[in-house]
Amino acid sequence: MHVKCTLCDHVEGIEDYSLEAKRLRNRRINLYLCKSCNDRIGEKTNKRHSTGKFQLYKNKQKDNSEFI
Ligand SMILES: [Zn+2]
Numbered sequence: 001m002h003v004k005c006t007l008c009d010h011v012e013g014i015e016d017y018s019l020e021a022k023r024l025r026n027r028r029i030n031l032y033l034c035k036s037c038n039d040r041i042g043e044k045t046n047k048r049h050s051t052g053k054f055q056l057y058k059n060k061q062k063d064n065s066e067f068i
Helices: 021-025 036-065
Strands: 003-005 011-013
Touching: 003 021
Parallel strands: none
Antiparallel strands: 003 011
16 A cells, blocks of 8 residues: 655555555545654654743743742
8 A cells, every 4th residue: 555645745555455545545534744753843843842840941941040
């Protein structure tokens, strides 16, 4: 079974009887992300999460120092 990545149009072959193929067939979702796009998105999400945490922490520290 061939699936096309929704983001970069990269075509990947996946096993017909793999879980992923089953999922794509059953749910009829047209959204498939190739490995590199998956990694990229995962990285972005992680980065956003870590910067969010970092900013929260930084703001907290700043608030404290201003308070003192
Ligand atoms: Zn892709």
